Amino acid sequence: MPIAPGSVGIVEKKYFTFANPPDEMKLESGGKLGPVTLAYETYGQLNDRGDNAILLTHALSGDSHAAGYYSEKDRKPGWWDFMVGSGRPFDTDKYFIVCSNVIGGCKGSTGPTSTNPKTGKPYNLDFPVVTINDMVRAQKYLIDHLRIKRLQSVIGGSMGGMQVLEWAIQYPEFVASAIPIATTSRLNAQGIAFDEVGRQAIYADANWKNGDYTLNGNIPAQGLSVARMLAHITYLSEESMHEKFGRRLQQKEKLGYDFSTDFEVESYLRYQGESFIKRFDANTYLYITKAIDYYDLPRDYGSLENAFKNAKSKFLVISFSSDWLFPTVQAKEIVRALKVDGKHVSFCEIDSPYGHDAFLIRNDGMEKMIADFLSHVYDD
Amino acid sequence: MPIAPGSVGIVEKKYFTFANPPDEMKLESGGKLGPVTLAYETYGQLNDRGDNAILLTHALSGDSHAAGYYSEKDRKPGWWDFMVGSGRPFDTDKYFIVCSNVIGGCKGSTGPTSTNPKTGKPYNLDFPVVTINDMVRAQKYLIDHLRIKRLQSVIGGSMGGMQVLEWAIQYPEFVASAIPIATTSRLNAQGIAFDEVGRQAIYADANWKNGDYTLNGNIPAQGLSVARMLAHITYLSEESMHEKFGRRLQQKEKLGYDFSTDFEVESYLRYQGESFIKRFDANTYLYITKAIDYYDLPRDYGSLENAFKNAKSKFLVISFSSDWLFPTVQAKEIVRALKVDGKHVSFCEIDSPYGHDAFLIRNDGMEKMIADFLSHVYDD
Numbered sequence: 001m002p003i004a005p006g007s008v009g010i011v012e013k014k015y016f017t018f019a020n021p022p023d024e025m026k027l028e029s030g031g032k033l034g035p036v037t038l039a040y041e042t043y044g045q046l047n048d049r050g051d052n053a054i055l056l057t058h059a060l061s062g063d064s065h066a067a068g069y070y071s072e073k074d075r076k077p078g079w080w081d082f083m084v085g086s087g088r089p090f091d092t093d094k095y096f097i098v099c100s101n102v103i104g105g106c107k108g109s110t111g112p113t114s115t116n117p118k119t120g121k122p123y124n125l126d127f128p129v130v131t132i133n134d135m136v137r138a139q140k141y142l143i144d145h146l147r148i149k150r151l152q153s154v155i156g157g158s159m160g161g162m163q164v165l166e167w168a169i170q171y172p173e174f175v176a177s178a179i180p181i182a183t184t185s186r187l188n189a190q191g192i193a194f195d196e197v198g199r200q201a202i203y204a205d206a207n208w209k210n211g212d213y214t215l216n217g218n219i220p221a222q223g224l225s226v227a228r229m230l231a232h233i234t235y236l237s238e239e240s241m242h243e244k245f246g247r248r249l250q251q252k253e254k255l256g257y258d259f260s261t262d263f264e265v266e267s268y269l270r271y272q273g274e275s276f277i278k279r280f281d282a283n284t285y286l287y288i289t290k291a292i293d294y295y296d297l298p299r300d301y302g303s304l305e306n307a308f309k310n311a312k313s314k315f316l317v318i319s320f321s322s323d324w325l326f327p328t329v330q331a332k333e334i335v336r337a338l339k340v341d342g343k344h345v346s347f348c349e350i351d352s353p354y355g356h357d358a359f360l361i362r363n364d365g366m367e368k369m370i371a372d373f374l375s376h377v378y379d380d
Numbered sequence: 381m382p383i384a385p386g387s388v389g390i391v392e393k394k395y396f397t398f399a400n401p402p403d404e405m406k407l408e409s410g411g412k413l414g415p416v417t418l419a420y421e422t423y424g425q426l427n428d429r430g431d432n433a434i435l436l437t438h439a440l441s442g443d444s445h446a447a448g449y450y451s452e453k454d455r456k457p458g459w460w461d462f463m464v465g466s467g468r469p470f471d472t473d474k475y476f477i478v479c480s481n482v483i484g485g486c487k488g489s490t491g492p493t494s495t496n497p498k499t500g501k502p503y504n505l506d507f508p509v510v511t512i513n514d515m516v517r518a519q520k521y522l523i524d525h526l527r528i529k530r531l532q533s534v535i536g537g538s539m540g541g542m543q544v545l546e547w548a549i550q551y552p553e554f555v556a557s558a559i560p561i562a563t564t565s566r567l568n569a570q571g572i573a574f575d576e577v578g579r580q581a582i583y584a585d586a587n588w589k590n591g592d593y594t595l596n597g598n599i600p601a602q603g604l605s606v607a608r609m610l611a612h613i614t615y616l617s618e619e620s621m622h623e624k625f626g627r628r629l630q631q632k633e634k635l636g637y638d639f640s641t642d643f644e645v646e647s648y649l650r651y652q653g654e655s656f657i658k659r660f661d662a663n664t665y666l667y668i669t670k671a672i673d674y675y676d677l678p679r680d681y682g683s684l685e686n687a688f689k690n691a692k693s694k695f696l697v698i699s700f701s702s703d704w705l706f707p708t709v710q711a712k713e714i715v716r717a718l719k720v721d722g723k724h725v726s727f728c729e730i731d732s733p734y735g736h737d738a739f740l741i742r743n744d745g746m747e748k749m750i751a752d753f754l755s756h757v758y759d760d
Contacts, residue, residue, distance in 0.1 A: 031637075188618060189618075189621035189622050189625045189626055189643075189645045190616075190618045190622075192645050193646070196609075196643075196646040196650075197606060200606050200650070200653070201584070203602075204581070204606055205584060225584070226580050226584055229573075233570060233574060238568060238570045241569040241570050242569050246568075247567075247568075247676060257410075257411075257509040259505070259666060259670070263572050263673070265569045265573050266572065269573055270576075270580070273580070293642070294635055296627060324704075
C-alpha cells in the first residue's frame with residue numbers, strides 16, 4: 001500500500017462505552033439498551049473552541065473506518081478516503097473528522113453480535129430493533145464525550161443521509177450544516193420490497209436458525225450473499241452495468257450450456273456476495289435494513305415541512321442522475337420542504353453514470369461542491 | 381366461477397409427443413432430446429385452408445393455459461383470458477388459437493421434472509439446457525402436427541416476445557405477422573444480474589441438493605420463493621408499487637419493532653412467493669431463466685439487422701412506458717433494425733403504470749391495437 005499524499009495515514013479504531021445500567025439508553029421502540037459501545041475513528045485535531053468538527057455518517061454496510069489504513073499491510077483505505085485528509089474536502093488541516101459505526105452494527109459498535117450482559121451470549125434476535133433516530137442519539141453521546149461543542153457539518157450518503165436529516169432535526173442548534181447525499185426522507189415501496197427480499201434470503205438459509213447461529217459456527221453465508229448480490233444490483237445503474245459488463249462472457253469463448261458462470265456480471269455479483277459474507281453479519285443486515293425501512297419523516301412529524309420546521313442548519317442536498325434506488329425526485333421532496341420552511345438550502349443533482357453508489361466514487365464536481373460549501377459555512 | 385360472455389369456457393390440456401428415439405430433437409447446445417412432449421391447448425376451429433391460426437407464446441412462469449377454465453370450480457381463467465374468445469382480440473369465431481407450454485417447462489411439457497427414459501428418474505439437472513430457439517423449433521413440430529399451414533400471427537410478451545422474434549426469423553414464410561410485446565432482442569446486464577440472483581437463491585436452499593430433490597419430497601421452496609419475490613419486484617413499476625402499497629402498514633396501527641410483516645408490500649411479496657412454489661418447479665426456474673439470459677440475436681447473427689434480414693412477417697412491436705425490465709429503448713432497437721431492413725413494422729409504446737406485467741392486464745389501447753392489426757393482416 002503506497003500511502004498517497006494527503007492521506008490521514010495509519011489510523012486506529014477506538015471505542016466509547018456509555019449508557020451503563022441503570023442509565024440505559026431509551027430506544028424509539030420503547031425498549032432500553034445498555035451498556036452501549038460505539039466504535040469510532042477521528043482524523044485531524046479538535047480546536048480549542050470545539051467547533052471545527054465534522055461527523056461522517058455511514059451507509060448500510062459501512063463502518064467507522066472512513067479514511068486511512070489500519071496497518072501498512074492493508075490493501076484498501078477507509079470507505080471515503082478520497083474525501084478525508086490534508087487538502088481534501090474534509091480537510092484534516094482544518095477540521096476534526098469523526099466517524100462511528102452505528103448502533104446495531106457489526107464493526108465494533110453494540111449490535112446483534114455483541115454479548116448480551118444478561119445472558120453472557122450474543123444478543124442475536126434478542127437485540128432490540130433500533131432506528132435511525134436511535135443511531136443518531138447514540139452518536140450524540142460520543143460527540144459530547146469528545147467535547148465537541150458544535151458540528152460544522154454532518155455528512156453522509158444513503159442511510160448516512162437519513163442520519164444527516166435526523167441530526168439536523170434533533171439537534172438544530174448543534175449542527176451548522178447538513179449534507180444529505182443520495183438519500184430520502186422515507187423509502188418507497190420498491191425500496192422496502194428489495195430490503196424484504198434480502199431479509200427473506202437470510203431467513204431462508206438453513207444456517208440462520210431464527211438468528212441463533214454463532215459467528216464462529218455455521219453462519220447463514222449463502223442467504224447473506226444472495227441479499228448482498230440483490231442489493232448490489234440496486235446500487236448500480238443499468239447504464240454502468242452495461243458499460244462495465246454488457247453481455248461479455250466470463251473467461252470463455254462460448255456459452256457453457258450449464259449452470260456455471262457464463263457472463264462477467266454473474267461472476268462480479270458472486271464475488272460481491274462472497275466478499276461481503278467475510279465482513280458482515282447476517283442478523284445485523286436484518287436490523288440495519290429494518291432501520292432504513294422504518295425511517296419516515298412525514299409519518300413521524302405529520303409532514304416533511306413539519307419535520308424540518310425547527311431545523312437551523314444550512315443544507316446542501318445532493319443526488320445523482322442515475323440513482324434509481326434513491327432517485328432525484330426524493331431529494332427534491334426534501335429540498336421543497338426545506339424551501340417551504342424558508343431554510344437555507346442548496347441542491348445539486350450530479351450527473352453521474354454510477355447509480356446509487358456514486359457517492360463512494362471520486363467525482364470532481366461532488367468534491368469541489370462539498371469543499372466549497374463547507375468553507376463557506378466555516379467562514380461564516 | 382361465472383363464465384363471462386365471450387369466454388372460451390371449459391378447455392382441456394392436450395399433449396403431443398414427438399422426436400422419439402432415434403429421431404431425437406437436436407438442441408442448440410449440440411445435445412439431443414427425445415421423446416419430447418408438449419402440453420398445449422387450442423381455442424376456436426382451424427379452417428380448411430389451415431391458415432387462420434394464431435400462436436400465443438408464454439412468459440417465464442406461464443403455461444399452455446392461456447384462456448378458459450379447466451373446470452367450473454376453477455377460480456381463475458388462463459393467463460390471457462381477456463384476449464381470447466368470441467369477440468375478443470384473438471377472436472375464436474375467426475381464428476384457431478394455439479398455446480403450448482415451452483420445452484423445458486413444468487406444466488406438462490418435457491422439462492427437468494420429466495422422467496429421463498434412460499434412468500427412469502426425473503431429469504433434474506441432467507436435462508439439457510434449452511434455448512428460445514429450441515422452444516420455437518419444438519413448437520413447430522406441434523404446429524405441423526395440428527396441420528396448420530400458416531400462422532396468421534405469433535404473439536407473446538416478455539420471454540414470449542423472444543419466441544415471437546425467433547419464429548419470424550426461423551420460419552419467415554410461415555408467419556404472416558409477429559407481435560412481440562414488452563420484450564428485447566437480448567437481455568441487458570441488469571436483467572442477467574436479476575436472473576442470476578434468483579438462481580443463486582435456489583442454489584442456496586439446502587433442499588435444492590444440486591437439483592436432486594423430488595417433487596413429492598423436500599423441495600427448495602424457500603429459495604424458489606425468494607427468486608420469485610425478487611423477480612416480482614422487477615415486473616412492477618415503482619409507480620404502481622407506490623400506488624398499490626405505498627408505505628401502508630399490514631393490519632397494524634404501529635410499527636412492530638420486530639421481524640414480522642410491517643408493510644403491505646412485504647405481505648404481498650410473501651404471498652407471491654408462497655403461491656408460486658405451489659405451481660412452479662425450482663429446477664425449471666433455473667432452465668427458463670438461463671434460456672432468457674442466453675437469448676441474443678445480435679450475437680447469433682452478427683447484428684440485429686442481419687437477424688431480421690430474411691423475415692417476411694408484418695411486425696407490431698409493443699412496449700409499456702413504465703416497464704423498466706424490458707424498457708422501451710430495447711423495443712426501439714428492434715423497430716430500428718426492422719426499419720433498416722425495410723420491413724413492415726408498426727410500433728407503439730403504451731402508456732401504462734403497471735410496469736413489465738402490463739401485457740397481462742386489461743388495457744383498451746393494447747386490445748384494440750392488436751385486434752385491428754390482426755384483422756388488417758388477415759384481410760390482406
